[in-house]
Amino acid sequence: MKIYNYRNGLVCEDVGVFYRMDSWLWHTLFTSDDPVGKLRSVLNVEDRLHGLPNEELLSPIDKQEVWAAGVTYFKSREARMEESQTAGGGSFYDRVYSAERPELFFKATSHRVVGTGQNVRIRSDGKWNVPEPELTLAITSHGKIFGYTIGNDMSSRDIEGENPLYLPQAKVYDKCCGLGPCILLADSPDYKLAKETEIELDIWRGGVTAFSGKTSVANIKRGFEELAGFLFRDNSFPNGCFLMTGTGIVPPNEFTLQRGDEIRITIAPIGTLVNFVE
Ligand code: DO4
Ligand code: MG
Numbered sequence: 001m002k003i004y005n006y007r008n009g010l011v012c013e014d015v016g017v018f019y020r021m022d023s024w025l026w027h028t029l030f031t032s033d034d035p036v037g038k039l040r041s042v043l044n045v046e047d048r049l050h051g052l053p054n055e056e057l058l059s060p061i062d063k064q065e066v067w068a069a070g071v072t073y074f075k076s077r078e079a080r081m082e083e084s085q086t087a088g089g090g091s092f093y094d095r096v097y098s099a100e101r102p103e104l105f106f107k108a109t110s111h112r113v114v115g116t117g118q119n120v121r122i123r124s125d126g127k128w129n130v131p132e133p134e135l136t137l138a139i140t141s142h143g144k145i146f147g148y149t150i151g152n153d154m155s156s157r158d159i160e161g162e163n164p165l166y167l168p169q170a171k172v173y174d175k176c177c178g179l180g181p182c183i184l185l186a187d188s189p190d191y192k193l194a195k196e197t198e199i200e201l202d203i204w205r206g207g208v209t210a211f212s213g214k215t216s217v218a219n220i221k222r223g224f225e226e227l228a229g230f231l232f233r234d235n236s237f238p239n240g241c242f243l244m245t246g247t248g249i250v251p252p253n254e255f256t257l258q259r260g261d262e263i264r265i266t267i268a269p270i271g272t273l274v275n276f277v278e
Contacts, residue, residue, distance in 0.1 A: 001039065001185040002270075003029070003147075005115075007056040011049065012039060013182075018049040026062045030138075030240030035146040036185050059115030059179045060138075060149055063239040066113060066177055068134070068153055069227050070103035071096050072220050072246030079250040083128075083161030092164055102222055104231055105167060107153060107244060108177040116180040116271075119278035122257050123173055126156030129257045131178075131275070132247035133201040133265040135193070135217060137224055138183050140240045143232040145224055147185045148193055150265050150273040151244040152178030178263075178275040179242065193217060197267060201249045204262040211255055215248035222246075 002013040003021075010021040025042065029035040071077050071093050080093035096103045114120055122129035136151035154177065160170035186193075195218040203211040224245065231243055257263075261277040 001036065001187055002182040003039070003060065003185065004052065004182045005058045005060045006053055007058060008053070011052060012043065013052075014043065018051060019043050020047045020049055027239070029140075029146070030062070030064060031141045031238075033142060033144075035140060036187060039185070057115055057117065057181060059110075059113050059118075060181075060183045061110045061113050061179055061242065063110065064241045065106065065237065066108040066151070066179070066242045066244065067231055068105055068107040068171070068244035069222065069246045070105060072102065072222050072227075073215065073248030074219070074221070075215070075248050075250050076246055080160075082253065083157050084164060087161065087163050097221065102227055102230055104227070105171065107171060112172070112174055113177045113179050114175050114275065115178070116273050116275070118178070118275060119175060120152060120154050120178050120263070120275040121173065121175040121278055122154065123156050123159070126159055126170070127256065128158040128161075129154070129156050130251055130255065131201065131203070131257065131263045131265070133199050133249055134244040134247055135197070135199060135267060136179060137228060137243045137245065138240070139228055139231075139237070139243060141237055143228055145186065145228055147183040148267075148270055149179055149183050149242070150181070150267050150270055151242070152263060152265055152273060152275055153244050153247065154178070175278070178265075178273050180273050181271045184270045193269065197269065199248065200266040202264040202266075203251070203257070204264070205258065205260070210261065211251045213249040213251065219248050220245060
């Protein structure tokens with residue numbers, strides 16, 4: 001099952017059949033003990049649509065905070081160590097990769113988040129900017145992972161590389177985060193996104209590919225429950241939250257985003273998140 005957040009309300013897709021849903025369901029999904037059961041119980045044949053509606057598709061977020069995990073893939077560990085070499089930050093990244101406690105940081109409130117087809121921004125004071133394609137967990141207020149979406153953790157590598165204490169500025173600013181196109185619901189209690197699930201990043205510039213890369217969820221060092229468990233330790237989320245699980249794809253050091261670039265992140269069971277750099 002997938003749930004889309006359209007301008008005029010939610011739409012649920014269940015094995016190729018589409019249903020219009022009331023917007024109050026959003027809150028119910030993120031606060032229920034059994035979000036999928038709740039959703040199934042309100043699907044009504046009278047609300048069936050012929051397909052996805054021809055309306056603006058918004059990011060699948062309401063009042064949730066977005067958090068992010070970092071240095072969860074070996075590739076990210078290597079890249080951070082390189083970018084922060086002169087600031088002496090190299091060993092922090094090495095240590096957090098293998099420490100028991102993961103790196104978790106605040107990424108965005110919903111007003112900083114954009115959906116598929118919308119523009120993300122690069123910072124006006126950042127010179128080395130990249131997208132980070134990340135599988136993102138949708139988590140209820142009880143700490144239960146009930147679905148998955150695609151996240152784009154826009155980052156200024158020169159700012160975080162200058163000093164690890166600048167991380168919030170490298171990560172959090174207007175339109176710093178893409179989420180979408182939908183939430184893929186974990187359909188049954190024992191459903192887990194297959195480890196072999198691929199994450200693909202394509203960046204288009206002037207009609208040609210400027211960068212292309214691929215990884216698999218199997219390369220992540222941490223478990224999803226482990227990450228969510230640390231996030232909810234001594235921390236409450238009355239509206240539920242999203243947790244980005246880190247990047248395993250890093251373009252070469254000479255690459256930086258430019259205005260007009262098209263960023264496409266595909267995780268096949270969920271779809272493709274497309275953002276343009278404004
Ligand atoms: O530690 C810096 C940020 C790491 C991050 O965003 C990632 O690994 O995805
Ligand atoms: Mg990231």
